[in-house]
Amino acid sequence: MDQMVGDQFGIGQPVRRKEDVRLLTGRGTYTDDINVEGQAHLAVLRSPHAHARIVSINLDAARAAPGVLAVLTGQDAEADGIGLFPVMVEVPPMDGTPPLYAPPRTILQTERVRFVGDLVVAVVAETRAQAQDACELVEIDYEPLPAITDTARALDADAPVIWEENGTNLCVHWSNGREAEADAAFATAHTVARVELVQNRLVGNPMEPRVAIGRWDAERERYELHSPSQGAMKVRESLAKFAFKVPLEKVRVISRDVGGGFGLRGKNFPESALVLWAAKRLGRPVKWRSDRSETMVSDPHGRDHVTTAEMAFDANGKALGMRARTIAAMGAYLFDFGPRIPTVAGARIAGTVYDLQAVNLQVRCAFTNTVPTDAYRGAGRPEIAYTIERLLDIGAAQFGIGKDEIRRRNYIRADQMPYRNCVGNVLDSGDFSGTQAMALKLADWDGYPARKAASEAAGKKRGIGIGYFVEASGGQPQEWARVVMTPEGKARLHVGTFSHGQGHETAFAQIVHARLGIPFEDVELIQGDTDQVEQGFGTGGSRSSQMGGVASSRASEAVLAKAKRIAAHLLEAGVADIELVGGRFAVAGTDMAVSWQQVVAASLDPARLPAGETPGLDEQVLYKRSTECNFPNGCHVAEVEIDPETGRLAVVSYAAVDDVGNVINPMLVHGQSHGGIAQGLGQAVLEHALYDPESGQFLTATFQDYAMPRADDLPDMAIDFNIVPTPINDLGVKGAGEGGACGAPPAIVSAACEALGIDHIDMPLTPERVWRALAG
Structure with missing residues (x-):
């Protein structure tokens, strides 16, 4: 592989994001710009109801309102053959329990509504205001029904049943197995640590609310959707196969700039199908734009679990086994991956970075009269890490040893790597005790007692905590990329991944630049349009660098190999003698050379090509990995200070050392770390999506009620890397996007518990909750 020594734009360099100038100066193309x-x-x-029967709908006044073009109902959708929304996964039930129940979800409801925000009628008008005004004129007679929004009570015998044909609110009861091994471990335990905890429900809240523009191309008989996503291909597949039952080529999906994803942008939404259906009916484009409150009740939520867990230890503080029993809220319907998140997806890292094999996890996925849940940054792995980290803290207190020490006694050792965990996944690389040592040094762990004394002298309580996590990153096991050289010697990179804030225009350009030796600024990224991207699986699960990056690297290498063959032909030399130096193809040991532009020109002229070569420098690769995923990990240390008079908690110090394998661009990874930590801090301290337990009304539908973290909620963050390259991909990279959301909650709660002198406190650590803990 040709190397570029001292290259400021190569792999590993902190290159500033090339897309930022465009995005930060108002020249981005977000969907509402279209x-x-x-x-x-x-x-x-x-x-407006959490659960109700639809008795009747009167549309006369709405249809007669100014500017109204159509008022559409579920009966209209059924008459036009609009399909049901699919669940994309199958979660195996525990032995002896029923299979997963996937309720039918229509585009608009006709008989019953099952959460506040459920879609009932769509109005199309000349203006957005006219459409909204006409919605107010629709008369619906509802018969309210009992609702259940409390996850802990959803499976109680007296809980209202949401899907009567299922006979219960149980969606699926899943187990990873190993019940006997876990029971045997507990039978020999010296000490058992126990905890009951809640994973608070969260709203994703991307910067850009959801938007969808539908167009019907009558000439091609094709649907065309403009909408923010995490990958256009998956959205197209769902719309084509399930909503409209047409071949894939009959649906085009386009995503330009996207203001954040966090997992929820990867879904297919009823509103996307609505605008396409309405556009075809009316013969003109149709646009829908959510406002922030509508986003709160229409985007999928995250987390919302209730867990009881216990960990068995021997007399030396070595963990022997673990059992966890969880009820996970699905909401009223299943979104694409809903039941997979708290079960199969999370369990991929069961045991996390600890030598722990006798682990039995059981999850009962339950329907509730709430917004459906699905992937939210980390997607099941933060929940597992949080549970294990809480148990280790409690175990450390029972043994009278430090939080750092109990982890040292339990980490997977270097001589155990690669390590097959309790669900069969192989952790291919990692230095867990070394990463903790780096994090403790970065956090000045040894200086903590003096800082605690200073806080106490000022009338404050102080605590420090650790959160170690491991991620299972990679997503779908294949990805596509295409590199096309233009006559000017520039590269167009088509990728199946999708950047919605990660900086792919920069990172992927660094990879192509490093492989081809062309200027960094001469690499153009093309993504998010199913007319220009032939296949691909989008971005989710921190998969882009290890999948799209590797595919881009291999496609670049294929272009380079052909370019060398053409250069050798032009220079009348052997291919083995051609080297790429300073952006030129030279015969080793001579001054004979040709430029990229000359090679590209020759590639387009059949008369100047070597025998057997086809015209053009245009190569594509479908990269398939042979492993399940890889395992980025990190140790985060948080320090908090609490005002005992008000209960206000402040995160005053934060240090994180992550192992993301080789780093393509440290500046980008730092940005991903900061963003993930901010979201993890939001969950730990501020955010909670709440429903009224009696009426089922959503209580946190605005930013007046739902507390998003602001700049002054975040401390300065010290970030570093312990680089342990993975041997399972060409670049040696691991995922980097979700670590902060995994590490921050356990680290912050650990610190809060120490400050308060208690075993556990549930998130979010609001002043009221902390004050009540102080009051006993």
């Missing part, structure tokens, strides 16, 4: 000539506007009338 307006199609002749477009109408759609608004959705949503259920």
Whole structure:
């Protein structure tokens, strides 16, 4: 592989994001920047009830309202053959329990609504205001029904049943197995640590609310959707196969700039199908735009688990086994991956970075009268890490040893790597005790007692905590990339991944630049349009660098290999003698050379090509990995200070050392770390999506009620890397996007518990909750 020594734009360099100039100066193209000539506007009338029977719907006044073009119901959708929304996964049930129940979800509800925000009627008008006004004129007679929004009570015998044909609110009862091994471990335990904890429900809240513009291309008989996503291919597949039952080529999906994803952008939404369906019916484009409150009740939520867990230890503080029993809220319907998140997805890292084999996890996925849940940054892995880290802290207190020491006694050792965990996944690389040592040094762990004394002298309580995590990153096991050299000697990189804030225009350009030797600024990224991206699985599960990056690298190498063959032909030399130096192809040991532009020009002229070569420098690769995923990990240390008079908790110091394998661009990875930590801090301290337990009304539908973290909630963060390259991909990279959301909650709660002198306190650590803990 040709190397570029001292290259400021190569792999490993902190290159500033090339896309930021465009995005930060208002030149981005977010979906609401797009307006199609002749477009109408759609608004959705949503259920005000958590659970109710629809007795009747009167549309006369709405249809007669100014500017109204159509008022659509579920009966209209059924008449037009609009399909049901699919669940994309199958979660195996525990032996002796029923299979997963996937309720039918129609595009608009006709008989019953099952959460506040459920879609009932769609109105299309000339303007957005007219469509919204007409929604107010729709008359619906509801018969309210009992609702259940409390996850802990969803499976109680007296809980209202949401899907009567299922006979229960149980969606699926899943287990990873190993019940007998776990029971045997507990039978020999010297000490058992126990905890009951809640994973608070969260709202993703991307910067850009959801938008969808639908267009019907009558000439091609094709649907065209503009909408933010985490990958256009998956959205197209779902719309084509399930909503409209047409071949894939009959649906085009386009995503330009996207203001954040966090997992929820990877879904197919009813509103996307609504605008396409309405556009075809009306013969003109139709646009829908959510506002922030509508986002709160229409985007999938995250987390919302109730868990009881216990860990068995021997007399030396070595963990012998673990059992966890969880109820995980699915909401009223199943989204794409809903039941997979708390079960199979999370369990991939069961045991995390600890030598712990006798682990039995059981999860009962339960329907509730709430917004459906699905992937949210980390998607099951933060929940597992949080449970294990809480148990280790409690175990450390029972043994009278430090939080750092109990972890040292339990880490997977270097001589055990690669390590097959309790669900069969192989942790291929890692230096867990070394990463902890680096994190403790970065956090000045040894200086903590003096800082604690200073806080106490000022009337404050102080605590320090550790959160170690491991991630299972990679997502779908294949990815596509195509590199095309233009006549000017520039590279167009088509990728199946999708950047919605990660900086792919920069990182992927660094990879192509490093492989081809062309200027960094001469690499153009093309993504998010199913007309220009032939296949791919988008971005989720921190998969882009290890999948799209490797595919881009291999496609670049294929272009380079052909370019060398052409250069050798032009220079009348052997291919083995051609080397790429300073962006030129030279015969080793001579001054004979040709430029990229000359090679590209020759590639386009069949008369100048070597025998057997096809015209053009245009190579594509479908990269398939042979492993399940890889395992980035990190140790995070948080320090908190509490005002005992008000209960206000402040995170005053934060240090994190992550192992993400080789680092393509440290500046980008730092940004990912900061963002993940901010979201993890939000869960730990501030955020909680709440429903009224009696009425089922959503209580946190605005930023007045739902507390997003702000700049002054975050401390300065010290970030470093312990680079342990993975041997399972060409670049040696591991995922980097979700670590902060995994490490921050256990680290912050650990610190809070120490400050308060208690075993456990549930998130979020609001002043009221902390004050009540102080009050006993």
